[in-house]
Amino acid sequence: MIQLQNLSKTFITSNGQLIAVDDVNLTVEQGEIFGIIGYSGAGKSTLIRLLNGLEKPTSGSVTVNGQEISSSSGQALRSARQKVSMIFQHFNLLWSRTVEDNISFPLEIAGISKTKRIERVKELIELVGLTGREKAYPSQLSGGQKQRVGIARALANNPEVLLCDEATSALDPETTDQILELLVDINKRLGLTIVLITHEMHVIRKICHRVAVMEAGKVVEMGSVLEIFQTPQQDITKRFVAQVNGPEEASQTIAHLIEQYPFGKLVKLVFVGDRTEQPILSRLIKQYQVEVNIVQGNITQTQNGAYGTLYLQIDGDTLAINQAIDYLHEQEVHTEVISHD
């Protein structure tokens, strides 16, 4: 759906050249929710603006649905933009227009007749759950409602791609979850390809299928969300993963666990996908003469499935412990004995 080839963007500033996007190559598939994560200044805002031609690349190309956006201009670019719509961190609604008139705006731009506009606006208001607020002005809405107007407005011309520029960063956690659910719902129902940029890893975890990590204009790591959460390679990726998982995997904490549970063996299990739904633990206890004590654990849901980490203390006679551990290895659960002796 979207291909970026050797994409670079350099800004000339008073302090010299600033390389905002540095030789980025990536492909976003049709119907995918693709996340780009990075700290502020990593170049992700510039990158997303290259996708709809709000910024022109210094070199390289952007192709969306077969059309090369980076070399389009004038009417061709304006038509393309109606199929690659965008929502924003600060919503960017027209305060001078009511909810329905804001949603109607892109339809006016596309030259849709008034009767059809009214019909379409009504559908969109229902789709995003704003029925009853049609005549309200943006100043009378909450942040979440404003973003719903933003989403309705972005969907008005039946786009193929939705770009989300930190769309939930100005919202509280509960509203963020509601907006994210709405995005997933739209993705599934309309088959819309979504590209989102964020600095919050839980947004990636919750709705993205694949993720690219950006640092200093470069994509430093890319893969399925599950993969990235399980085996982050770069330091920056590990920091983002820790945002969601908390710092319990830090070695310091593990040392602390060993101290706290001096008997038997301490085992770390990593579950991925289907494995999280199988009763491995109860079988372990039934089949082997061991005491199992859950020390710590979590399960993280992502769009590609769940994954989890579980720390167990297994105690009993040595033979039984070893058999139990062998059993765990057989289960294709990533097992790691982290204990002393």
Add this chain to the structure above:
Amino acid sequence: MIENLLPNVDWEKMWEATLETLYMSAMATGFTFVIGLVLGILLFLTSPHQLWANKIVYWLTGAFVNIFRSIPFIILIILLIPFTKLLLDTIRGANAALPALIIGAAPFYARMVLIALREIDKGVIEAARSMGAKTTTIIWKVLLPESLPALLSGLTVTAVALVGYTAMAGIIGAGGLGNLAFLDGFQRSREDVTIVSTILILIIVFIIQWIGDAITSKADKR
């Protein structure tokens, strides 16, 4: 009673002068609004990082606006006498005052338009661009409606200033209350005429301010 208090006031002349002042102010405000708006939008769009960013046009428009905004009005009237003569074949009467009034006030209003447009959230313009809007659509459907309260309050200030300018224009023979106060009041030492003219000008200014404020607050949905 009124005759005794204001022995020299000819009410018929006073009414005629009031109408002339109203006519000049209204016409000049109308033209100033249109010309100032065009100049202001041009300044905004050609300024750096904007849709029509163009150093030369921006500089030229800015220079024109700054020069005419800086010339004291009374001098501008005198400077424009040949131009007015060429345009209207006369330098007397209410219409003859209009070129000077408009050329004096439009650059002033253009600056206020520029300030109003700069107050618009950049994100809103970006959103309109991301929807595939043309620049003309952005002007009509984003820039003007989103800056409307500031455009209207700026117009109110300009209209009040124009009432003051008409009084100055009156001194060189444009008619109106300024003319009456100067010729009939000051030069013939009839203080009552000067005072009544002043009060009428004040009433006009207050009414303009009141209407302007009411429309501005009605237009503001923020």
